[in-house]
Amino acid sequence: NAGVTQTPKFRVLKTGQSMTLLCAQDMNHEYMYWYRQDPGMGLRLIHYSVGEGTTAKGEVPDGYNVSRLKKQNFLLGLESAAPSQTSVYFCASSRSGRVVADTQYFGPGTRLTVL
Amino acid sequence: AQKITQTQPGMFVQEKEAVTLDCTYDTSDPSYGLFWYKQPSSGEMIFLIYQGSYDQQNATEGRYSLNFQKARKSANLVISASQLGDSAMYFCAMSYNDMRFGAGTRLTVKP
Numbered sequence: 001n002a003g004v005t006q007t008p009k010f011r012v013l014k015t016g017q018s019m020t021l022l023c024a025q026d027m028n029h030e031y032m033y034w035y036r037q038d039p040g041m042g043l044r045l046i047h048y049s050v051g052e053g054t055t056a057k058g059e060v061p062d063g064y065n066v067s068r069l070k071k072q073n074f075l076l077g078l079e080s081a082a083p084s085q086t087s088v089y090f091c092a093s094s095r096s097g098r099v100v101a102d103t104q105y106f107g108p109g110t111r112l113t114v115l
Numbered sequence: 116a117q118k119i120t121q122t123q124p125g126m127f128v129q130e131k132e133a134v135t136l137d138c139t140y141d142t143s144d145p146s147y148g149l150f151w152y153k154q155p156s157s158g159e160m161i162f163l164i165y166q167g168s169y170d171q172q173n174a175t176e177g178r179y180s181l182n183f184q185k186a187r188k189s190a191n192l193v194i195s196a197s198q199l200g201d202s203a204m205y206f207c208a209m210s211y212n213d214m215r216f217g218a219g220t221r222l223t224v225k226p
């Protein structure tokens with residue numbers, strides 16, 4: 001099993017450009033998450049999904065959109081990138097709806113730079 | 116609102132000694148989970164240990180144990196017999212409807 005994979009690993013954008021980050025998991029997990037990690041800080045939740053076709057806002061959702069058309073994939077979109085969105089983006093998944101009990105498994109991260 | 120606080124930006128420990136990394140949290144919800152993750156310099160997030168708010172006993176996983184004091188709202192990570200490979204960032208996190216992370220503690224193990 002590959003676990004949680006993220007595409008791409010690195011990306012450089014110019015201000016105003018758009019892009020989509022792809023997260024895929026092969027563990028049949030229901031819950032999926034997108035986080036951002038800024039230098040010297042912990043992870044902050046952007047959006048999450050509790051199942052196929054559902055999405056919900058996290059702590060810092062502004063400037064991002066997400067979609068979960070298939071259970072195994074969770075896409076994070078930036079419609080008009082800004083320098084403030086320069087960060088490392090992590091995707092994670094967990095088994096079921098009992099978030100308090102289920103460990104999240106993380107992808108390797110995507111380093112995004114917006115010039 | 117949930118809040119996680121890690122007050123130690125950096126910690127040093129001698130190899131083979133034990134070290135405690137502090138974590139306090141704030142929530143009004145009775146049901147929540149507490150997690151510790153390790154992030155080595157390579158960047159991946161590695162799950163270490165979990166404690167449920169209703170668990171009666173402190174969680175342990177090998178050299179890791181979680182000192183859970185519910186009344187004080189603290190969930191400190193104890194690493195016994197530190198190894199050089201333990202040098203990393205350590206994050207405390209709390210889940211209810213979503214997950215909130217602390218700012219992290221950078222642990223350096225000295226030979």
